[in-house]
Amino acid sequence: MTVTLAIAGAGSRGRGHARLAQASGARITAVAEPRAEVRAAFAAEFAVPEHNVFQSWEDLARAGRVADAVVIATQDAMHAAPAVAFAGLGYDILLEKPMAPTEADSRRIAEAADAAGILLAVCHVLRYTPYTRVLKGLIDAGRIGDIAAIQHLEPVGWWHQAHSFVRGNWATEADSSPMLLAKSCHDIDWLMHIMGERPSRISSFGSLLHFRPENKPAQAADRCLDCAVESTCPYSARRIYLNFLAKQPDQWPITVLTRDFSEAGVIDALREGPYGRCVYNGDNDVVDHQVVDLEFPGGATASFTMSAFTRLEHRKTRIFGTRGLIEGDGVRLRVTDFLTDTDEEIDTGSSAADAAGDHGGGDPALVAAFLEAVRTGDRSHVLTDAAASLDSHLVVWAAERARRSGTVVSLEPALQ
Secondary structure, X not given: OOOEEEEEOOOHHHHXXXXXXXXXXXXXXXXXXXXXXXXXXXXXXXXXXXXXXXXXXXXXHHOOOOOOEEEEOOOHHHOHHHHHHXXXXXXXXXXXXXXXXXXXXXXXXXXXXXXXOOOXXXXXXXXXXHHHHHHHHHHHOOOOOOEEEEEEEEEOOHHXXXXXXXXXXXXXXXXXXXXXXXXXXXXXXXXXXXXXXXXXXXXXXXXXXXXXXXXXXXXXXXXXXXXXXXXXXXXXXXXXXXXXXXXOOOOOOHHHHOOOOOHHHHHHHHHHOHHHEOOOXXXXXXXXXXXXXXXXXXXXXXXXXXXXXXXXXOOEEEEEEOOEEEEEOOOEEEEEEOOOOEEEEEEOOXXXXXXXXXXXXXXXXXXXXXXXXXXXXOHHHOOOOHHHXXXXXXXXXXXXXXXXXXXXXXXOOOOO
16 A cells, blocks of 8 residues: 655655655655745645645645645644644644644644544654664663663754744744744653653743844844854854855755755845844744753653754763663763673664754654554554643643743643
């Protein structure tokens, strides 16, 4: 059986999932995308029949069920309505994270999936990497005893923060969601996966520290192309995007700016579009650094740090057990055995490529698992269901309540 897919939202993530699905043997039979140029390019690349090329997800839904499954890769605030509609039509759904910006909409999605009996897989890609599978296997086998504590870092990357969370689509909570949900629900879900349970108490601190109008240099302009101090700014749009143009002209992040992959095309996009704006203009409000401390029912703890002020690279983790220690960089693991006082280095086989690429092999593994679940009807290929995804989102919202209120938030037992 060849699985057929419809794509709702043909931006970077939607197009990326479509390419991975096609490489895994699926056939792309429909697309919904409001931007005419993007829609046409997607339809041409995947040979989508003209009658299945739609301007909106609503138009796609009105056409009935034209595929076995649908990938929903619209903007965060536009997840709930299509997810509920496509569930009602009987589509299995691969839904980009986060489920939705609010608890109410996320519950609507989970309830719609359960009521329709369809497969809902949220893109918790970190669970699917070879790195995570090896790490989880070591822990479940008791290699380091019981987990006492975890330190986990998500290095967002200075230019990535400027691109996506200052100048880009996720710059404001009103248009997307809090940073912890938009960027780091991956990591909260991952920590719960590694621990095998949800936390019982949460605290958090974080703020928009740097990308603020008061930090704008005195001679800075509103756009990098007009700025007298651009050459001394690490967040220079000119430098960031022309460097990427020289390295990978037809890939993200250049594809977000323009489809004209010439220097003139990129300069035009920076002159007119949002990605050429000064990072200190004050259009953004999501945090640029945050810490979250989690306490689990048995007394173990986890500390998560998200920071913009890093290289963009794989997550870094230390897991402290009662019989040993595991230190990992997203590709390799070093396991320390307290009994023998020896270390073992393990190459997990995860991709060592740029962390902004396929999430260490997580993206292709997730898509392949979803397609196999759709093809066979065996949902065990997918590592989360609607309840598990909602549960990790509830932890994120609890952390945000803790950050805003300056309190420790207690959680009820996990969803059943």
